Amino acid sequence: MIGQQWETATGRVKRFIVALDCGHLAVYIAPPPERDDIMFCQACDVYQAVLGFVQVRKNGQSKTVNLGPAVAASFFGWTGRPNLGLILWHATSGQVPCQASFLFDWGQRSHHRLWCVQWFVPLTVTPDLSCPHCGCSGRIHSGRWFPG
Numbered sequence: 260m261i262g263q264q265w266e267t268a269t270g271r272v273k274r275f276i277v278a279l280d281c282g283h284l285a286v287y288i289a290p291p292p293e294r295d296d297i298m299f300c301q302a303c304d305v306y307q308a309v310l311g312f313v314q315v316r317k318n319g320q321s322k323t324v325n326l327g328p329a330v331a332a333s334f335f336g337w338t339g340r341p342n343l344g345l346i347l348w349h350a351t352s353g354q355v356p357c358q359a360s361f362l363f364d365w366g367q368r369s370h371h372r373l374w375c376v377q378w379f380v381p382l383t384v385t386p387d388l389s390c391p392h393c394g395c396s397g398r399i400h401s402g403r404w405f406p407g
């Protein structure tokens with residue numbers, strides 16, 4: 260499943276997978292980042308704000324929801340504030356792995372576009388999602404990805 264290779268801790272060095280403003284992921288070595296920290300995104304070649312940690316299970320694997328063939332979602336958030344948004348793991352039309360992050364609407368002030376979670380189980384999100392990197396789009400309904 261996409262995304263499950265990520266770990267938070269190896270040995271005594273703690274690593275955090277963080278979701279960046281641009282939708283890419285980065286590895287942050289302990290101490291953990293603070294909200295609004297910025298990190299250099301190698302994919303974008305510019306600094307980006309940290310949106311939150313990718314949540315993981317005790318076995319180090321990300322909590323990933325399989326939405327269909329080669330499409331999955333992982334949630335990210337902060338300690339005490341889980342599920343602030345999701346990372347959509349998908350593939351480009353050329354079958355290259357791609358990722359994008361989407362922030363949920365919790366009534367917060369934000370300059371970001373926000374998405375509403377209708378249900379977490381089965382996962383249903385509105386409106387449709389579009390990847391800013393590869394341009395693929397679709398919707399998440401009843402725990403499935405429907406390409407648009």
Ligand SMILES: [Zn+2]
Nearest residue numbers: 281283300303
């Ligand atoms: Zn980036």
Ligand SMILES: [Zn+2]
Nearest residue numbers: 357390392393
């Ligand atoms: Zn993409």
